Amino acid sequence: MVGDETMRRKIPLWRDERVLKGVAQVISSLVILGALYWLIDNFIAITQQRGMPLTYGFLDEAAGFPIKESFIPYDSTMTFGRAVLVGLINTLVVSAAGIVFATVLGFVVGLMRLSTNWLISHIALAFIEFHRNIPLLVLLFLWYFGVFTKLPAVKDSIAIPGFIYINQRGFYLTWPHLAEGGVLFAATLVAGIILAVLAWSVLRHIREVRGKETYFGQISLAVLVLVPLIGWFVSGGKPVLLDAPVLKGFNFQGGLRLTTEFTALLIGLAMYTSAFIAEVIRSGIQAVRKGQIEAARAVGLRYSQILSLIIVPQALRVIIPPLISQYLNLTKNSSLALVIGYQELFAIGKVTINQAGRAVPVFILIMATYLAISLLTSVVLNIYNKRVQFIER
Amino acid sequence: MSRKLLFVFSLLIAISMLATACGAKQTATTAPTGGEGPAPVQTVEVVRTVIVTVPVESTALPPEVIKPAGYGETLAAVKANGKVVCGVHTSLLGFGYLDENGKNVGFDIDFCRAVAAAVLGDPEAIEAVSITAADRGPVLQTGEVNMVTRNMTWTSKRDAEWGNFTWITFYDGQGFLVRKDSGIASMQDMDGATVCVTTGTTTEKNLATSFADAGLTYEAVTFEDTPSVYGAYVEGRCDVATSDKSQLAAARAGFVTPDDHVILPVTISKEPLTPAVPTGDDQWFDIVKTVIWGLINAEEYGITSANVEEMKASENSDIRSLLGVEGESDWGYTALGLSPDALANAITAVGNYGEIYDRYFGADGIAFQLDRGLNNLWTNGGLMYAPPIK
Numbered sequence: 001m002v003g004d005e006t007m008r009r010k011i012p013l014w015r016d017e018r019v020l021k022g023v024a025q026v027i028s029s030l031v032i033l034g035a036l037y038w039l040i041d042n043f044i045a046i047t048q049q050r051g052m053p054l055t056y057g058f059l060d061e062a063a064g065f066p067i068k069e070s071f072i073p074y075d076s077t078m079t080f081g082r083a084v085l086v087g088l089i090n091t092l093v094v095s096a097a098g099i100v101f102a103t104v105l106g107f108v109v110g111l112m113r114l115s116t117n118w119l120i121s122h123i124a125l126a127f128i129e130f131h132r133n134i135p136l137l138v139l140l141f142l143w144y145f146g147v148f149t150k151l152p153a154v155k156d157s158i159a160i161p162g163f164i165y166i167n168q169r170g171f172y173l174t175w176p177h178l179a180e181g182g183v184l185f186a187a188t189l190v191a192g193i194i195l196a197v198l199a200w201s202v203l204r205h206i207r208e209v210r211g212k213e214t215y216f217g218q219i220s221l222a223v224l225v226l227v228p229l230i231g232w233f234v235s236g237g238k239p240v241l242l243d244a245p246v247l248k249g250f251n252f253q254g255g256l257r258l259t260t261e262f263t264a265l266l267i268g269l270a271m272y273t274s275a276f277i278a279e280v281i282r283s284g285i286q287a288v289r290k291g292q293i294e295a296a297r298a299v300g301l302r303y304s305q306i307l308s309l310i311i312v313p314q315a316l317r318v319i320i321p322p323l324i325s326q327y328l329n330l331t332k333n334s335s336l337a338l339v340i341g342y343q344e345l346f347a348i349g350k351v352t353i354n355q356a357g358r359a360v361p362v363f364i365l366i367m368a369t370y371l372a373i374s375l376l377t378s379v380v381l382n383i384y385n386k387r388v389q390f391i392e393r
Numbered sequence: 394m395s396r397k398l399l400f401v402f403s404l405l406i407a408i409s410m411l412a413t414a415c416g417a418k419q420t421a422t423t424a425p426t427g428g429e430g431p432a433p434v435q436t437v438e439v440v441r442t443v444i445v446t447v448p449v450e451s452t453a454l455p456p457e458v459i460k461p462a463g464y465g466e467t468l469a470a471v472k473a474n475g476k477v478v479c480g481v482h483t484s485l486l487g488f489g490y491l492d493e494n495g496k497n498v499g500f501d502i503d504f505c506r507a508v509a510a511a512v513l514g515d516p517e518a519i520e521a522v523s524i525t526a527a528d529r530g531p532v533l534q535t536g537e538v539n540m541v542t543r544n545m546t547w548t549s550k551r552d553a554e555w556g557n558f559t560w561i562t563f564y565d566g567q568g569f570l571v572r573k574d575s576g577i578a579s580m581q582d583m584d585g586a587t588v589c590v591t592t593g594t595t596t597e598k599n600l601a602t603s604f605a606d607a608g609l610t611y612e613a614v615t616f617e618d619t620p621s622v623y624g625a626y627v628e629g630r631c632d633v634a635t636s637d638k639s640q641l642a643a644a645r646a647g648f649v650t651p652d653d654h655v656i657l658p659v660t661i662s663k664e665p666l667t668p669a670v671p672t673g674d675d676q677w678f679d680i681v682k683t684v685i686w687g688l689i690n691a692e693e694y695g696i697t698s699a700n701v702e703e704m705k706a707s708e709n710s711d712i713r714s715l716l717g718v719e720g721e722s723d724w725g726y727t728a729l730g731l732s733p734d735a736l737a738n739a740i741t742a743v744g745n746y747g748e749i750y751d752r753y754f755g756a757d758g759i760a761f762q763l764d765r766g767l768n769n770l771w772t773n774g775g776l777m778y779a780p781p782i783k
Contacts, residue, residue, distance in 0.1 A: 050536075065597050066600070066613040067613075068613055068614060076598075077605075149625060149628035149629070168628065168629055169587065169630065250632050251612070260630065340621075341615055347592065347615070347617070350593060351527070351615070353527060353531070354526070354529075354530060354592075354593030355597075357530055357551070359534065
């Protein structure tokens with residue numbers, strides 16, 4: 001206590017740097033909180049004054065507008081809430097598919113960019129620069145109005161008869177449907193895959209530990225084929241029906257249909273994002289020290305082994321953080337689907353604003369949903385990121 | 394050790410400052426007299442009651458004419474800005490589009506110009522804000538524009554939620570545009586068809602109800618902007634395009650081969666197209682309505698943009714009244730804060746209703762030809778009937 005007293009006397013309070021810093025922090029945070037409070041208070045007052053209350057009761061009213069593509073049952077007599085849910089699922093589907101395609105394509109292009117072959121590396125360079133320097137909106141217009149709607153009309157579809165039909169209404173594929181007893185077959189198929197993976201990892205582990213050949217590849221392949229085969233026969237020999245698209249009236253019916261809008265958006269998004277991912281991959285691989293590769297070569301590893309055992313594991317720790325932000329960008333960019341008629345969250349949100357007349361609540365709902373999707377994605381990927389990082393001792 | 398203690402001290406000081414800051418804020422907002430420290434609470438309350446009773450007595454005394462809040466604000470703002478801000482279409486031939494000089498022109502735009510001419514004396518004193526169909530509600534609700542004149546259907550729900558709808562300028566109905574060789578001649582032929590439609594419109598909802606009522610299935614391809622709808626239709630993405638018949642006629646006129654497409658003689662809805670103003674200012678609402686009435690009545694009386702001056706000497710008192718030469722505050726212009734010749738200016742600037750219609754849709758119309766039909770004057774078998782200007 002005495003020591004503190006003497007310190008006080010030495011440095012007055014108003015000249016003590018630590019005190020000043022603390023006070024500055026408190027004042028600035030008060031200013032920010034005050035401004036925030038004023039903004040929100042002002043916002044609420046204005047919405048009430050304008051007769052636009054922040055209530056969500058309208059979500060239970062009948063929507064009354066159609067949605068072309070839905071992965072859950074929907075018709076125009078259902079509620080606005082249901083419509084928004086349809087939009088959310090459409091966003092998630094196109095984003096998930098886009099992320100898968102963009103990652104694969106980005107990885108391939110990134111490796112091509114690093115190739116020592118001049119032609120391959122420059123093809124990749126052209127692809128990357130083209131996509132990185134043109135706005136996504138323009139690319140989507142190009143894909144949709146420049147390519148997909150220029151495909152042949154329904155009656156003149158490009159076709160492999162009985163299997164695939166491509167026209168300006170979409171891609172129609174023959175697609176398996178489960179018949180009677182199909183559930184049993186599907187169950188054995190899933191069981192086969194799980195067992196095969198299990199056999200692979202267990203036998204491989206045994207080989208690594210004991211150094212004895214366990215034929216893990218052959219055995220797991222056999223499991224993968226045999227188990228579903230048993231299921232096939234048990235379920236009566238015809239568990240799966242192939243549903244082929246047939247031209248009826250204006251359009252093809254049956255089979256799996258990828259609409260023009262969905263395909264154009266998916267391709268546009270995936271290719272655009274893959275250019276950025278390719279650069280992320282390239283930088284990640286280049287960040288692996290050259291000595292590592294040289295050492296691997298010296299040990300006598302093949303190039304594919306160097307890639308999978310030495311380069312990729314080390315590159316991942318550099319790649320993952322920027323990759324997360326590319327995934328988030330892709331998800332958010334899917335809202336541009338509005339201009340090419342794919343009805344995802346934002347497009348349906350805008351229709352809802354118009355039909356329900358509630359701009360502010362719907363916009364808040366849309367923003368909150370995108371925020372939730374983004375935060376969830378980044379939490380999951382950050383957990384993965386922690387696992388691939390070096391464990392520093 | 395002593396450093397840590399000092400830090401704790403400074404933190405405590407900071408917290409106490411925060412507390413006093415909050416306290417000061419509270420006293421400032423709740424007690425106008427500003428009681429100091431732990432003063433007795435009761436005396437403060439006594440002071441407060443005295444203050445409250447005084448202003449109540451003073452405001453209750455003069456009983457004046459009550460004008461709602463916001464009355465007259467728009468006119469004052471428009472005069473201060475020197476222009477009328479209108480939400481418009483910029484890519485719908487005939488109704489709201491850009492001419493070769495990039496100037497906003499069209500049937501809807503002329504009503505905006507008429508209001509500008511009446512209020513400011515200059516038909517060019519407008520600011521045309523390009524908005525999409527889905528923007529119309531929000532710009533009205535927020536008061537971002539002075540009026541929306543963008544082929545907008547008047548419905549009770551929109552009237553309740555968006556703004557005040559003034560007066561019907563165009564009676565329309567929803568129809569279908571199909572290719573001649575498609576073999577579609579009626580609603581029933583459209584079962585299973587793909588339909589292109591603009592999102593955020595009444596047409597989108599009408600489409601759903603009319604197909605459901607008829608027990609037909611369809612697939613809707615929706616776009617945010619109007620050109621995309623017809624672009625996709627022309628490419629063959631859709632079998633049918635649907636919208637108000639006037640819009641279909643406008644789009645068809647813009648196709649490379651208009652004759653390959655027909656508008657079916659089926660009307661599935663009523664679409665009264667109406668300019669609207671934000672709620673909250675009844676004076677402005679009345680001004681816009683009166684200008685539209687003036688233009689419709691002018692056609693009925695035979696007043697055109699060319700003969701306004703000579704008509705001022707007309708023997709018909711209704712005509713003289715409309716043109717503002719009849720006398721003191723004749724058609725209500727003083728109450729609306731306008732000059733007596735406001736309507737005369739509007740007619741001189743854009744012509745009467747018939748002139749506006751013919752300019753774009755008449756026999757020599759610059760957009761395309763469209764029969765007057767329901768949009769004829771009531772005296773000619775149409776529905777155009779405006780309250781008298783007097």
